[in-house]
Amino acid sequence: QVQLQESGPGLVKPSQTLSLTCTVSGGSITTNYYYWDWIRQAPGKGPEWLGAISYSGSTYYSPHLKSRTYIARNTSKNHVTLQLISMTPEDKAVEYCAASKTIMMGETAENLYDYWGQGTQVTVSS
16 A cells, blocks of 8 residues: 655745655655645645655656646655745644645546545744
8 A cells, every 4th residue: 555654844944945855655756657746725725735856756747836846756765745935834734745646737536546645734933
């Protein structure tokens, strides 16, 4: 059974860079044709797709956040990372990683993904 676990600082200061890790267990991030996505949900808003990295290392980004987002992977540690630069208080959200066998490019419906992490809260405050 594949499991995803997000980790990272719960609090970042405005203008800083958020760095999160999604550690995958029970399967390799380089096999089975999976895409590893980052999705966030701000208070009172619907989920927002940030981007993804594929089993082969190709990356995909939301056009809205592309200039601020960097997704990478560490195959030896079997994890995927998200960096979001220039954080503002409006970036407060619960950040999720999720996996599917199709590149979603913006889709966030829970039933479209095979696996989800439990999410990690991120707050931006000085």
